[in-house]
Amino acid sequence: xxxxxxxxxxxxxxxxxxxxxxxxxxxxxxxxxxxxxxxxxxxxxxxxxxxxxxxxxxxxxxxxxxxxxxxxxxxxxxxxxxxxxxxxxxxxxxxxxxxxxxxxxxxxxxxxxxxxxxxxxxxxxxxxxxxxxxxxxxxxxxxxxxxxxxxxxxxxxxxxxxxxxxxxxxxxxxxxxxxxxxxxxxxxxxxxxxxxxxxxxxxxxxxxxxxxxxxxxxxxxxxxxxxxxxxxxxxxxxxxxxxxxxxxxxxxxxxxxxxxxxxxxxxxxxxxxxxxxxxxxxxxxxxxxxxxxxxxxxxxxxxxxxxxxxxxxxxxxxxxx
Numbered sequence: 634x635x636x637x638x639x640x641x642x643x644x645x646x647x648x649x650x651x652x653x654x655x656x657x658x659x660x661x662x663x664x665x666x667x668x669x670x671x672x673x674x675x676x677x678x679x680x681x682x683x684x685x686x687x688x689x690x691x692x693x694x695x696x697x698x699x700x701x702x703x704x705x706x707x708x709x710x711x712x713x714x715x716x717x718x719x720x721x722x723x724x725x726x727x728x729x730x731x732x733x734x735x736x737x738x739x740x741x742x743x744x745x746x747x748x749x750x751x752x753x754x755x756x757x758x759x760x761x762x763x764x765x766x767x768x769x770x771x772x773x774x775x776x777x778x779x780x781x782x783x784x785x786x787x788x789x790x791x792x793x794x795x796x797x798x799x800x801x802x803x804x805x806x807x808x809x810x811x812x813x814x815x816x817x818x819x820x821x822x823x824x825x826x827x828x829x830x831x832x833x834x835x836x837x838x839x840x841x842x843x844x845x846x847x848x849x850x851x852x853x854x855x856x857x858x859x860x861x862x863x864x865x866x867x868x869x870x871x872x873x874x875x876x877x878x879x880x881x882x883x884x885x886x887x888x889x890x891x892x893x894x895x896x897x898x899x900x901x902x903x904x905x906x907x908x909x910x911x912x913x914x915x916x917x918x919x920x921x922x923x924x925x926x927x928x929x930x931x932x933x934x935x936x937x938x939x940x941x942x943x944x945x946x947x948x949x950x951x952x953x954x
Contacts, residue, residue, distance in 0.1 A: 638770055639770060640770055640800075641771075642697070642771045643697065643771070643915055644698075644771070644775055644915060645700065645767060645771040645775070646686055646697060646698070646721075646776075646777065647701060647758065647760075647763055647774065648681065648683030648701060648776050648777040649681035649683050649755045650681050650684045650699060650726060651684070651703070651735040652677055652678065652680050652708050652711055653677070653678045653739055653939065654675070654737070655675065655676045655677075655898070655900060657674045657739075658672060660672070661741065661742060663740075674938055678939035678940065679712060679715040679719070679939070679940065680712070680736070681778065682806060683699065683776065684701075686775060686806075686904045686907045686911070687716065688715075688716065688719040688720075688721060688940075688941045688944060690911060690912060692719065692908070692944045692945065692946060693908060693909070693912045693950070694946075695915065697720065699716060699725070700726065700758075702727045702728075702732070702757050703727075703728055703729070703734045704728070704729060705728050705730035708733070708734040709754070712734065713726060719941060727762070729754060732753055733751075733753040734754050735751055736750070736751055736753065737749065737750040739900050741900060755778070755781060756784060756785075757784060759785060760785055760787070760788025760789050760791065763792060768796050773801055773803065773804070774793070774796050774801055774804075775805065775907070776804075776805040776806070777904070777907070778806070778808040779805055780807040780808050780810030780815060781809075789817075789821050790820040790824035793821075793824040794824055794861070797863075802826045802827075803825045803827070804826060804828070804907075804911060805821060805825055806830065806907055807830060807838070809834065815834075815838050819857075819858040822854055822858060822860075822867060826865070826867065826868060826914075827868045827870065828868070829870045829907050829910065830870075830872070831873075832871055844873060845879055845881070845888075848871050848881040849869075849886070851867075851869045851881075855867040866882050868881070868882040869882075870927070874891075874902075876890065878910075878924055878927055880923070880924050887921050889925050889927075891928050894932050894936065896935045897938060897943070898937065898938045900939055903931065904934075904940055905930045905940070905944055906927040906928065906931030906934075908930055908944070909926040909928070909945070910927030912947070913925075926954070929945065929950040929953040930950050932953065933949055933950065933953060
C-alpha cells in the first residue's frame with residue numbers, strides 16, 4: 634500500500650516578495666525642480682501581491698510558505714523578517730547577493746494610488762526554481778503578479794499540472810501588466826483551478842467590458858486552450874472593488890456586494906480578497922461562501938495603511954458576513 638504524504642503546508646505561494654514604500658495622504662504627486670512637499674505618512678511595509686496574499690492566508694489561520702527571490706540587502710532582510718513575523722515560512726525563499734531586492738513605491742490618496750516599481754529580484758523567479766519535492770506536501774499553490782514576472786509565466790502550466798498530479802490545486806493572479814499584453818495567459822487558464830483578476834484586468838485580457846461576460850469569456854478561453862478534462866471546471870473570480878466581486882464556474886455564476894467601509898489605504902485590498910477567497914477554496918467551502926469571505930477580507934484590509942496591517946482574522950471576516 635502506498636503511503637499518502639502528509640500535507641504540512643496548506644498554501645505554497647510563489648512570486649513577488651518585495652517591500653512596499655508607502656507614501657500616503659496629503660499631496661502625494663511629486664513636483665520636479667527640487668521642490669520639497671509634505672505628505673501624510675511614509676512607511677516601509679510587506680509588499681508584493683504574492684507576499685501580501687501569503688500574510689493574509691496566515692492571518693486567517695492557514696499554514697503558509699513562500700517561494701521567491703530577494704537580494705542580500707536591507708530591503709531583502711526586511712521583507713523576510715516581515716513575512717516571518719506574520720507566520721509565513723520563508724525557508725524556500727532564495728537570497729541572491731548579486732541582485733538588489735525589488736521594491737514598489739505606492740503614492741496613495743486613500744481612494745486611488747499610483748505605483749513605481751524597480752523590478753530587481755521580482756522578475757527573476759522561474760517555475761523551475763520551485764522545488765518539486767514540496768508538491769506532495771502542499772494542498773494548494775498560488776502565484777501572484779505573473780504580469781510582471783516573464784520568467785515565471787512559461788513554466789507555470791507544467792508546474793500546475795505537476796501539482797494536480799501530486800494532489801494539490803492551484804491559482805494565479807496576473808495583477809497589472811505594464812505592457813498590457815498578459816502573454817502566455819491561455820496555457821495558464823487551461824492548467825489552473827482559479828484565476829483572480831480585477832475588473833479592469835479581466836476586461837483587457839478578455840476584450841469584454843462587462844465583468845460577468847468577461848469571466849464567462851475567460852472560462853471559454855480555458856476550454857479552447859485545451860483544458861484537461863481531469864482538471865474540472867475553471868473558476869474565474871473578478872474583483873469589483875467597492876462593488877464586491879463575482880465568480881463563474883462552469884454554468885454557475887454568483888455575485889456578492891461589498892459593505893461600505895471607511896478607506897484608510899487601498900493598498901493590497903485585492904490581495905486580501907485573494908486570501909479570503911483561497912481560504913474558502915482550500916477548506917472546501919461552497920463557491921458563494923468563498924466569494925463572501927474574499928469580499929469581507931478585501932473590505933477589512935483597507936482599514937490600515939499598507940497591505941498587511943489591516944488584514945482580517947477568520948473571526949473578523951466571518952463577522953462581516
